[in-house]
Amino acid sequence: MSTYYAGLLADVGILFLGGLSVYIILTTGQLSLGNAGFMAVGAYVASYLTVTAAVPISIAILAAAMISGAIGVLVGFPALRLRGIYLAMATLGFGEMVRSFFLIFEPMGGSVGFHGMRHISAAYIWTWAVTVLMLVMLIERSRIWLEMRAIDDDEVVAELVGLNATRIKVGAFGLSAATAGVAGGLFAHHHVYIEPGNFGFERSIDFVLAVILGGSTVAAGPLLGALLLVILPEALRFLADWRLAAFGTLLIAVLLLRRQGLLDRALLSGRLRAPIA
Amino acid sequence: MTPTAEAPLLRLDAVHKSFGGVRALAGVACAIRPGQIVGIIGPNGAGKTTLFNVITGAYHADSGDVHLDEHPITFWKPHEIARAGVARTFQNIRLFASMTVWEHLLVAQRHRESWARRFLPTRWVDPAAQSRAQEVLGFFGLECARERPARSLPYGMQRRVEMARALSSDPKLLLLDEPVAGMNAEEAEEVRSLLLRLRGTGITILLIEHDMTFVMNLCDYLYVLDFGALIAQGTPSEIRSNPAVLNAYLGREDRA
Amino acid sequence: MLLQQLVNGLTLGAVYTLIALSFSLVMGIFGILNLAIAELFMIGGYLGFTAIGAHLPLPVAVLLGLCGGAVLAIVIEKIAYEPLRDASLITPMLSTLGCSLILQNLATNLWGSDPLQLPDELLGAQLRLGPVTIGSMQVVVLAASVLLVAVLGLVIQRTRMGRAVRAVAENRDVARLLGVSASGVTLLVFILSGALAGAAGVLIGLHYAAITPYVGVETGLKAIAVMVVGGVTRIWGALAVGPLIGMLEVLTVAYGGSQIRDLVVYGFMILILLVRPQGLLGGGKVDVGRV
Numbered sequence: 001m002s003t004y005y006a007g008l009l010a011d012v013g014i015l016f017l018g019g020l021s022v023y024i025i026l027t028t029g030q031l032s033l034g035n036a037g038f039m040a041v042g043a044y045v046a047s048y049l050t051v052t053a054a055v056p057i058s059i060a061i062l063a064a065a066m067i068s069g070a071i072g073v074l075v076g077f078p079a080l081r082l083r084g085i086y087l088a089m090a091t092l093g094f095g096e097m098v099r100s101f102f103l104i105f106e107p108m109g110g111s112v113g114f115h116g117m118r119h120i121s122a123a124y125i126w127t128w129a130v131t132v133l134m135l136v137m138l139i140e141r142s143r144i145w146l147e148m149r150a151i152d153d154d155e156v157v158a159e160l161v162g163l164n165a166t167r168i169k170v171g172a173f174g175l176s177a178a179t180a181g182v183a184g185g186l187f188a189h190h191h192v193y194i195e196p197g198n199f200g201f202e203r204s205i206d207f208v209l210a211v212i213l214g215g216s217t218v219a220a221g222p223l224l225g226a227l228l229l230v231i232l233p234e235a236l237r238f239l240a241d242w243r244l245a246a247f248g249t250l251l252i253a254v255l256l257l258r259r260q261g262l263l264d265r266a267l268l269s270g271r272l273r274a275p276i277a
Numbered sequence: 278m279t280p281t282a283e284a285p286l287l288r289l290d291a292v293h294k295s296f297g298g299v300r301a302l303a304g305v306a307c308a309i310r311p312g313q314i315v316g317i318i319g320p321n322g323a324g325k326t327t328l329f330n331v332i333t334g335a336y337h338a339d340s341g342d343v344h345l346d347e348h349p350i351t352f353w354k355p356h357e358i359a360r361a362g363v364a365r366t367f368q369n370i371r372l373f374a375s376m377t378v379w380e381h382l383l384v385a386q387r388h389r390e391s392w393a394r395r396f397l398p399t400r401w402v403d404p405a406a407q408s409r410a411q412e413v414l415g416f417f418g419l420e421c422a423r424e425r426p427a428r429s430l431p432y433g434m435q436r437r438v439e440m441a442r443a444l445s446s447d448p449k450l451l452l453l454d455e456p457v458a459g460m461n462a463e464e465a466e467e468v469r470s471l472l473l474r475l476r477g478t479g480i481t482i483l484l485i486e487h488d489m490t491f492v493m494n495l496c497d498y499l500y501v502l503d504f505g506a507l508i509a510q511g512t513p514s515e516i517r518s519n520p521a522v523l524n525a526y527l528g529r530e531d532r533a
Numbered sequence: 534m535l536l537q538q539l540v541n542g543l544t545l546g547a548v549y550t551l552i553a554l555s556f557s558l559v560m561g562i563f564g565i566l567n568l569a570i571a572e573l574f575m576i577g578g579y580l581g582f583t584a585i586g587a588h589l590p591l592p593v594a595v596l597l598g599l600c601g602g603a604v605l606a607i608v609i610e611k612i613a614y615e616p617l618r619d620a621s622l623i624t625p626m627l628s629t630l631g632c633s634l635i636l637q638n639l640a641t642n643l644w645g646s647d648p649l650q651l652p653d654e655l656l657g658a659q660l661r662l663g664p665v666t667i668g669s670m671q672v673v674v675l676a677a678s679v680l681l682v683a684v685l686g687l688v689i690q691r692t693r694m695g696r697a698v699r700a701v702a703e704n705r706d707v708a709r710l711l712g713v714s715a716s717g718v719t720l721l722v723f724i725l726s727g728a729l730a731g732a733a734g735v736l737i738g739l740h741y742a743a744i745t746p747y748v749g750v751e752t753g754l755k756a757i758a759v760m761v762v763g764g765v766t767r768i769w770g771a772l773a774v775g776p777l778i779g780m781l782e783v784l785t786v787a788y789g790g791s792q793i794r795d796l797v798v799y800g801f802m803i804l805i806l807l808v809r810p811q812g813l814l815g816g817g818k819v820d821v822g823r824v
Contacts, residue, residue: 031623078807085564085622089761090806093799096754100795111792141398143406146376146384153373160333161385162359162446201754205568205630212627217375241642248634252613255628259620 019210019222034095042184072177113195215261546779571753577734602731764812
């Protein structure tokens, strides 16, 4: 496999994990526009561990996931006070704060960035991606996932049915942040150089885009979304200077034609469902 | 009504609740005995649904106490009260928009706090939940709708799904907010026989209903609420002949 | 020195106010984040610079940016918002993102990706008022901002269509019941929002004396922060908060170093969301779950 395709494949894997992180939190009805912030935490923690403390890469990424996850839980508590667009705005602010924090955090290079990581292969990235995907698919069939969906559908009723919405929403934030942390650790070691600009608002939006484009009700959604987001701009290369515009046009077209995303539960289960009244 | 020494399952003492100066409940006191079907009746705006909201913890009482099995639950959170064995339905049906009937029955079950059971596929690790859901599905005659999105079902079936969701949590106390509203006589009769069978299994039922024939034919005991205060209580036949009740109902047009 | 910083902050804040107003018109009334606004003001800036390059007077340049923004906003409304108006808030946000990709691509192809500089002769003149030096461009930016806000106020408070907009902003459902034409209001809101963004683009170009295709995102995010602090659904909140954030930013740069600027601004924004979600100046509490 040429390095070009390997690079694309690695990008898909990382974006897919980022998309999954948004997918998890979105299942509880919480829209995060700041998951690149959790990704940044994962990237910097994992890089610090492998470069400065010579920790093996897999352990470093696990640690990055746990620290990102812990920060996710911390963010999740104040986030309980906010819903809808207010939450989206607050997470956007959180993402920007993390980015600007690393800009002034000189021990990890500040605005200059941080390097010295050992390169990892696309195969290694996909080992992580597939493992996390399988975990998410297991959880999707568990009752915790039903509880998360119940909270998205109607939080008041969910509580009256006996669900602890606080714990579930905060937990989902933690799980989402941990997944983004894995994406960050992999990103850092694939590109072997990171700077705060890698983890800006555009990255957070890319994650959301992967989920909405691919479908936000099945884990395969962000996978397809990530694939399209990476492959389409490449496939449109023949348009030269106009490929971004073409990409934007396609994006709008997909949203207009299938606003629930390309994949959804009905499509995957092959069941024809009556429209929801 | 048979007098019994049994402790009440649910007891309310002088419960008050106001919303910005509007008094919704004014010192409501009642004791619901286990194994009975108890009705709450009263004109619109009498505070019946507010009473349900206070019992389930959706609102907290301004003053007064709520006891379940002699435990004070006045300031418990809704999910704690639900797990203690109180389940309810809603006047305006509130089903989960993304879920099938089957999923409604799984999600509402009181979970056993084991990580494996919660995070692994229910089908693998929790056969008990599956069989409970199947049992409830059968009880309400919903087998044919098992995989249908609950919100896509006809109205009468949606009401049954709501009751099934409440029942699947294995409650001690079932609160039903207008269970036969909008149903025809035949459907209401079906619900009546379902509720009688439920009482047979030992579940206590507290229900709000405007359909007087339904209430009088079903309930063991009735409370009459008007302007947030209990104005009468007794067996259906006692209530039927109570002058205060007649007055509250006949006077309704004047107030509206 | 402090006074000088305050004047600088005021100018920057004036531009933030305009863009924040542009965001909050759409957000306050339809509850969606129109991400294309960031690119509308970038395009507006380029149109203005093109006019200045052609030796047209400044007011014409601002007007050109304003009209460009308004026209593009109509196109965005028709393509990316109207068909998705009953979808969840994420979908229209992403379709406007599609629009911004197209606009950014358009700008790089038309004007190149290198910064465009303002001709020097425009920047020369300076006014001295005691210890404070005001560049002539700062005067233009401030004056134009005040004028634009005044015109917006006139349209919204005094015209029939403006009243309809306010009715919809107060309560979407009630407005519909009263027969306020929703599609007319929608279009007007997008036009006003686009016009403000386009004009603001020219002004921020004048403020920085340069413009790039990428100016949209950073300033746009800052304007979003202004909108949030002013109260997401309170259109006029931005009026006071814009200058406040502008000054906060300039003062942090002056006394705390440019590095912590964003940290302070976004930290402030999150604090407001948690403590006063109705906005700094908002009156009663809002139901943060409804919008």
